[in-house]
Amino acid sequence: MRYGLIGSSGRMGKEIIETFKGHDLVLEVSDTGIFRHGEPEIIIDFSNREALKTAIEMAYQFGAGIVTGTTALNQSDIADLRRLAERVPVVQSFNFSTGINLLRMILKEYSSLLEEFEAEIIEVHHSAKKDAPSGTAIMLKESVGRDLPIHSVRTGGIPGDHRVFFANEGEVIEISHRVISRKVFAIGALKAAMFCAERENGFYSYEEVVRWMQKR
Amino acid sequence: MRYGLIGSSGRMGKEIIETFKGHDLVLEVSDTGIFRHGEPEIIIDFSNREALKTAIEMAYQFGAGIVTGTTALNQSDIADLRRLAERVPVVQSFNFSTGINLLRMILKEYSSLLEEFEAEIIEVHHSAKKDAPSGTAIMLKESVGRDLPIHSVRTGGIPGDHRVFFANEGEVIEISHRVISRKVFAIGALKAAMFCAERENGFYSYEEVVRWMQKR
């Protein structure tokens, strides 16, 4: 695949380049500028709201699909992506790991049985991460299906821990996820890119990519 | 209810007596001897293999049901309980907490989706607990549905932690349970006793008690 990368100088950028070996990096957008030497079929975006706008422009320009993991998006960003998705395939998620998506499925299914328990989320990320709570924690809270406190710890170089607690007077259940290496998101982004390669258009979450992967 | 208690001087014995306030303790079997001043309708057993034999004898003698949480049972103990269950209701489980039974349901259902992950269990209990691995860890391993290592830590006064890990190169999922107070097992035993009160006979696990509780 010929691919473009938005946020190539960030932590995720390096992982994407390593994981997408064998594919053709024809476009790079980073702090240092825009470098293009070909037309991308798919654009991989792990940047920020501002750079995402550039990504969307380029998607229109080249008719390229977008796989975006940028967090801290607002309603208008999502609306822009949905509009683009009428033309090209778009996969948008706050978390491209298999583990978190399995946790979401478990929480969605068992939340009614866990109603008697009090619930909280603790999420831990590296100190450079500006947004809090994390996009992943917001997704997990939605899966639990009720309002609950999210505690955001920003410290050191931790890639991403999410811990969902259910407690009552006598016991505590914990359902957690820990990222060992950001490579796991790059692998998810690659799967999402392959998913897009088989589609004309549409707005998809990473959950649908996971389901598609299981049937293959 | 008129109830009998096997193992009344142990840690669980004290919790049972406190939780079963309002019910009539008519029979006690402990290290110090057998004390009886009535006929039990149900016998609660949290003891050991040897005392369980006494419990079964008394169940036959009084036509009483049995709720047993004694661990480290072998095939012949289970066979004895199943035989008794032709006459009276028997609830047998290695763990009477809602949390562990929810974990079993989650693990049984999601184990196929977790096949690509390596799995391990770490269980931690107080240093006086002789059996290892714990009966609960064995149940959780059965729910995962594959052979996996169980690490048994025996230290201090910890009531019971069970942690099931699924890991691959990039991420770790953890599904855990922690007992805050043994009272949680006594509450489960009480629910199981009420379950037995509505039945003539039969061999049941605590899972079925949990399901029955949800419908009420």
Added chain:
Amino acid sequence: MRYGLIGSSGRMGKEIIETFKGHDLVLEVSDTGIFRHGEPEIIIDFSNREALKTAIEMAYQFGAGIVTGTTALNQSDIADLRRLAERVPVVQSFNFSTGINLLRMILKEYSSLLEEFEAEIIEVHHSAKKDAPSGTAIMLKESVGRDLPIHSVRTGGIPGDHRVFFANEGEVIEISHRVISRKVFAIGALKAAMFCAERENGFYSYEEVVRWMQKR
């Protein structure tokens, strides 16, 4: 010892009564009222700011020492206790466990070597605990010796978990304490009461009781 108990109907009250078996409970102050049938030599207080005022009045009245674990005290409460300590022995602490006091010693000693690490505290307590952050977390932060975020989780029946994290880009150090049973605070209170029995007056922390215990 003849002792008084402030907060006898709370969670700690029950633990104190059980741990102080063999000693003479001559005074009880709780939600239901004041019950006295003797003169206390020592008053044990695990209540709240308002009830602590009653405890201090009685300490003056009977010339009794005070062992107080009430949290959420302010400067004026501490000043009242220091004034009382000119007359009788007073042991005041937010945590009467050996473990937390060892953690404080470790943190105080090693904080300079840990300067390059970012530090955070996560503390978890039962949902009925009103004050946040916990008094223990405040003590641990003082031992670390710098400003740092404290995340307070209030859920279920958890007696008290305190986790101090030091993280940099490549590694995380965690120094934690978990209460298995509130009995540990009652045992600490008893040691503090015995400490007071050997003193005329003075304002002491539980750390000094721990040091005294080691020399005996």
Added chain:
Amino acid sequence: MRYGLIGSSGRMGKEIIETFKGHDLVLEVSDTGIFRHGEPEIIIDFSNREALKTAIEMAYQFGAGIVTGTTALNQSDIADLRRLAERVPVVQSFNFSTGINLLRMILKEYSSLLEEFEAEIIEVHHSAKKDAPSGTAIMLKESVGRDLPIHSVRTGGIPGDHRVFFANEGEVIEISHRVISRKVFAIGALKAAMFCAERENGFYSYEEVVRWMQKR
């Protein structure tokens, strides 16, 4: 510095090459063979017992110091390194992280105060790690200063977690270390290499490198 790298194709090899940017890689020993195009001043070894023998030969050959993090060494390997250390500086450790060395200092100093607690270690590493218990766990056990169980979990891609527990009937203290990225060992190896550059000979542990770093 002109340096040699033993184990260049392994996980640590890649981290060393990235961390030692700016220094001159003149010698590589890996599964694929020996590549040399200069004379190393220092040899960095993160391999296995067999390759370590090659490292020692080359150290004699070039008069180069050795920084070795290879685990699962036996007494005769250590004796060989000590003999070499009469000629050149040798830094040998099972763990080149600041965090673990701080843990060792804390454990060595506080083990007498923790005598009443039962102690255990749980260590978790990636499933390709053959040796168990880990060299680091063995070092931590030596620092605690008593015989204690070590539970070795081998799963997924976890770089290295070490958790030391002290528990009694009422409380648990945990002192733990988690590696976020193996880069932390490469940084330690670089510090050890700089330490060797200032010495003629001698057999040193990484603790001495940490002390030397603090004085600079």
